[in-house]
Amino acid sequence: MSLSSFSYWQALSVPDALKILHNEQQQVKLLAGGTDFTVQRKEGLWQDKHILDIWKTKELDYIRESGKSIQLGARTTMDELIDSAVIRKYAKPLHLAACVFASPQIRNRATLGGNINNASPAGDTLPALFVLNAKLKLSSAKKDRLVPIHEFFLGPRKTLLQPNEMLTEIIIDKLDPKYQSDFYKLGERNAVAIAIVNLAVCRKIDPRSHKVTDIRISYGSVAPTVIRAPQTEQLLLHQTLTESLINKAAERAQSEVSPISDVRASADYRKEMSASLLKFLLKNNRS
Amino acid sequence: MKISITMVVNGIIHKKEVLPTLTLLEFLREELYLTGTKEGCGKGECGTCTVIMDGKTVNSCLVLAVQANESVITTIEGLGDTHHLHPIQEAFVREGGVQCGFCTPGMIVSVAHLLEKSPQPTDEEIREAISGNICRCTGYSKIVKAVRKAAKLKQSNPPVTPGRKLSK
């Protein structure tokens, strides 16, 4: 397709966007903040696609709280997540992930929907969304469907999203503020770095028995997709976090990750750090 | 297919036809000849292309010009000029916060935005505010010092640049 026939649509409403997706399907590429798209386009990707811009789809820019859940519009930015009192109080892992995201400039443009759909195994909001049991609302002109986040990713850059669909809403469980939440991003430097390993942990400890009543652990950048570590969680559940148990859990976590070597780090280093970071976070008991 | 866009840049309204693939950075430099904003990496990593768009800093190399339609933009040219330095520019000169100068436009725009939000920032806030701006020369210490100075200068001598508002 030559540049002269290249089209750009700006969707001002969700039905608008869904109609264009329905009519154009394969030819259209969604654009939100553009922090992945523009870089990838400069590298040669998406040259043959029309652009469907949802940055100004205000309908997709919200953080709502209701009952036991929080609903987030796909167009919500990292900056908005950081500023939200609701996210800080009831979805701390997501707040912490947004705080270590890229740089102020990028956080002003980077959207949650873009981070999810870019489907990088290193995406920083993903481990947070995994421990918050996020569900994704995928909408098409015909219907909406709800997919749990752990089923959404098929591999690096591969998801269940169909060409006529877009992500409209992310629904997360509200986390009781009594949970201790931690997020750690290991990168080559603090700002503007892609994670070598990132890790979200949230846990609830019974104040009397000191036993773990709930624990959720999620790793990024150490498998083809972001993962939960169910065996490690099982090992810790209903137990007291003693030093020896924490060491055992770190060992177990190493067997649950399956990292590769790339330009940023070797597989061995990632495995080692998966254990060390878990130990570090679990030993940091604030309750 | 060209698209018609309107943008207020440094207080002046511009109306142009652009290709949808043109970046805001290319638009500013090549259509408006505002070459103060630089291109370093072109990938969001160095921050020398930083401008303020609708009250927030962005990497203009990652924003399409069509996405900035109907926006209010401030570039380095909107802060001060050779004859009337903005207090931040003044402070950078006095404190040696400029060496080769390539990072400076983006750095100063990030600092201008910081001082709008937080007129007397802590060192931690300063470092956070410029964390998306890479400087290969100064080692940052002199920049942090310059920002502290700018906060003082700005307090005692607020800039009077009519029509050059920082944010919407």
Ligand SMILES: Cc1cc2nc3c(=O)[nH]c(=O)nc-3n(C[C@H](O)[C@H](O)[C@H](O)COP(=O)(O)OP(=O)(O)OC[C@H]3O[C@@H](n4cnc5c(N)ncnc54)[C@H](O)[C@@H]3O)c2cc1C
């Ligand atoms: C310098 C730099 C630093 C970065 N640092 C980090 C970092 O620290 N951590 C991190 O996780 N990421 C980082 N990123 C990656 C990027 O910023 C994030 O993935 C961001 O969240 C993408 O959001 P966006 O709105 O900019 O997406 P876009 O670039 O607009 O889109 C990204 C992808 O998602 C699709 N998409 C967007 N919205 C939807 C939707 N609603 N439904 C379906 N598909 C959609 C697009 O088609 C595209 O494929 C960085 C990028 C750069 C350039």
Ligand code: FES
């Ligand atoms: S040129 Fe835009 S961030 Fe480097």
Ligand code: FES
């Ligand atoms: S002064 Fe040279 S890059 Fe900052």
